[in-house]
Amino acid sequence: MSGYTGITVDREALIANYATVAAQVAPSGVIAVVKANGYGHGAAEAAQAFVDAGAEWLGVADIDEGVALRHAGIDEGVRILAWLHAPDEDFRRAAQYGITPAVSSVSQLSAAADSEVPAVHVCVDTGLSRNGAVESEWPELFETAGRLARGSGRTRVEGLMSHLSNASRADDLDQDAALQRALDGLAANGIVPDMVHLAASAASIAVPETRRDAARVGLALYGLSPFADRTSADLGLRPAMRVTASVLRTVPVRAGDGVSYGYTWRAPADTRLAVIGLGYADGFDRDFGNRVSVRIGDRTFPVVGRVAMNAMHVDIGDAEVHVGDEAVLWGDPANGDPAVEDWAAAVGTINYEVVARVGRSVERRTS
Ligand SMILES: Cc1ncc(COP(=O)(O)O)c(C=O)c1O
Structure with a gap:
């Protein structure tokens, strides 16, 4: 008999890993990250496994990935967060497919509001220098968010997020402190997000202070270790x-x-x-x-x-x-x-x- 050429994904391992991670970060929640084709495992299959394990939130890089998950049958009872947008992103697709965009600029926030997206997360940069709004941009962004919230109320800020550089524990805590400044800035504009999220796999395990309301976890859910000096087995995870x-x-x-x-x-x-x-x-x-x-x-x-x-x-x-x-x-x-x-x-x-x-x-x- 001929052997199989390809990837075999162990669905039970995905489910077990989700349970392990969820128990570890509790009472914080988990946003299961399935971007990049579910880290190569197949986005739809991975997403379904995590949902079956109890995931209420999935994270993807862009709206296209979210739309693909909806087409694959992930129903709108499961929330999907997408955080990286093309300059000409059409946020109407986010509204149409029930995808929650994380917005990093006034223009993204306004485009989302114009597209009648009901809820956004605000994404701030706290040190990675990638897609979040940098601190000098916060006043205008938060003010706009406050105005939108007081206006017709069609778009509310449900969440606040940032992403860690995993440079060191001290750097992670500095980023967490910056996130707190953003939270205070939003509060000054009358916004108290339901969900603040910062940590991904590494910090959710090693820097518990950064877990906030939810951890956005990718790698660990696939059973892999984000640390050079700790194996999957050390972390109670099973490579899928x-x-x-x-x-x-x-x-x-x-x-x-x-x-x-x-x-x-x-x-x-x-x-x-x-x-x-x-x-x-x-x-x-x-x-x-x-x-x-x-x-x-x-x-x-x-x-x-x-x-x-x-x-x-x-x-x-x-x-x-x-x-x-x-x-x-x-x-x-x-x-x-x-x-x-x-x-x-x-x-x-x-x-x-x-x-x-x-x-x-x-x-x-x-x-
Ligand atoms: C914004 C964001 N959050 C969470 C993650 C998940 O990271 P990890 O796979 O280290 O858990 C990623 C992945 O790079 C990401 O870009």
């Missing part, structure tokens, strides 16, 4: 993504033969290679070659030579590996699978990037 690939063919090579483009690897002795059908077009870094291992059966074997566009090579020596066997690239190390963190470290990046980059070309199924 397992990537496998079927052996397409085996190739004998002789000692000294170069393998794949540029011959970055030469066989030190006569050996056999297994070719598996995932490559950089699928989001697997070209430089993974010579730096990571896959598991086939109960053994691990190194990936050798440059990863190609659609394939990579595995040095299987004289092991009993055959066409159709399944190689595990990464999964849950608690089950003996390689860890995605090893793949990330191999190319100098973080687990976030490796899972999020697995392309939409790769089949996904839920177990």
Whole structure:
């Protein structure tokens, strides 16, 4: 029987992770972040799992992602927050699909109000220098929000948010203090938001002071650790993504033969290679070659030579590996699978990037 090439998402793990995170941050709530195709896991499936686990809020980067979730069947009883908007964003779609925009400027707030969006969250920058309103812009933004609230009342400020830089505990607390200044500024304009949210995975675990009313959690819900020095298991989490690939063919090579483009690897002795059908077009870094291992059966074997566009090579020596066997690239190390963190470290990046980059070309199924 031929092995499966693609991602298997462990729905039970997503549900268990949600329960773990929700219990940890309680009494604060959780906004389950499913942007970037659910960190590569499939946004709709991940969202549904979190909703089934009790999520009342989902977080996405933009309105398009929110609309896609509605089309996938996430009904309007589940709130969706979207925080990154194109310069010409059409907020009528937010109103139409019941998506709550977080607004970062007077123009976004006004556009949302003109589109009769019933509620917005105000997004302020407290140190990340990304999409929130910077402090010098707060007076005008908060005044406008106050005026809108006192006006026809069609658009109210339901929430206040900011996002942490995760630079250090002291920096996180500085950002929290800045958020408090924003809260005070809103109050001076007659606005007391129902929901203040700041922390994401890292701070929600390590800096409990920043949990506020809700934590916007992504990575931890997928069972991965945001910390270099703590594993998923250390945090009571189960990695939900397992990537496998079927052996397409085996190739004998002789000692000294170069393998794949540029011959970055030469066989030190006569050996056999297994070719598996995932490559950089699928989001697997070209430089993974010579730096990571896959598991086939109960053994691990190194990936050798440059990863190609659609394939990579595995040095299987004289092991009993055959066409159709399944190689595990990464999964849950608690089950003996390689860890995605090893793949990330191999190319100098973080687990976030490796899972999020697995392309939409790769089949996904839920177990
Ligand atoms: C604004 C915002 N909130 C929350 C998150 C979730 O972060 P994490 O995956 O670290 O929990 C992200 C992700 O980058 C984000 O951009």
